[in-house]
Amino acid sequence: xxxxxxxxxxxxxxxxxxxxxxxxxxxxxxxxxxxxxxxxxxxxxxxxxxxxxxxxxxxxxxxxxxxxxxxxxxxxxxxxxxxxxxxxxxxxxxxxxxxxxxxxxxxxxxxxxxxxxxxxxxxxxxxxxxxxxxxxxxxxxxxxxxxxxxxxxxxxxxxxxxxxxxxxxxxxxxxxxxxxxxxxxxxxxxxxxxxxxxx
Numbered sequence: 001x002x003x004x005x006x007x008x009x010x011x012x013x014x015x016x017x018x019x020x021x022x023x024x025x026x027x028x029x030x031x032x033x034x035x036x037x038x039x040x041x042x043x044x045x046x047x048x049x050x051x052x053x054x055x056x057x058x059x060x061x062x063x064x065x066x067x068x069x070x071x072x073x074x075x076x077x078x079x080x081x082x083x084x085x086x087x088x089x090x091x092x093x094x095x096x097x098x099x100x101x102x103x104x105x106x107x108x109x110x111x112x113x114x115x116x117x118x119x120x121x122x123x124x125x126x127x128x129x130x131x132x133x134x135x136x137x138x139x140x141x142x143x144x145x146x147x148x149x150x151x152x153x154x155x156x157x158x159x160x161x162x163x164x165x166x167x168x169x170x171x172x173x174x175x176x177x178x179x180x181x182x183x184x185x186x187x188x189x190x191x192x193x194x195x196x197x198x199x
Contacts, residue, residue: 121165131182
């Protein structure tokens with residue numbers, strides 16, 4: 001017969017486990033990922049949209065799958081994202097065996113208005129990590145990405161040029177920066193989600 005304190009402890013443990021599972025801190029591969037900063041970001045998204053995180057991820061999935069509609073590899077796209085509340089934009093890093101190449105994968109920066117996502121830039125050949133810098137250009141933040149160039153890996157700032165973010169890290173409004181500058185957004189240990197039309 002269980003003591004009342006033991007039962008209470010078990011209840012608290014079950015509640016804690018359910019919170020961890022619902023927050024998505026245990027990925028499908030069974031590896032635990034500690035992303036306390038990502039929880040804060042996801043909570044701010046839910047507060048703004050009054051939607052659960054899963055609905056936000058479905059919206060991003062729809063955006064990505066529509067970009068590659070008709071391609072066989074669209075069902076194998078995985079993405080990680082962060083919401084930058086001050087600018088009402090999503091930063092989405094995504095990959096698949098067919099989308100990525102030796103130079104890296106893709107980074108989409110999209111704005112949100114009335115529930116619709118509009119692409120501000122699609123940057124190709126990007127390697128993690130992605131950081132947000134303190135600078136602003138033409139109304140949007142400047143990001144840093146890792147680019148694989150002939151001389152090796154370099155860290156480059158990429159900025160909005162009034163039309164879009166650069167298509168390649170070394171094009172348009174871009175310049176070399178120090179790797180540790182800025183706030184870390186997406187990195188190798190970030191949680192990745194499989195793009196799907198349903199959850």
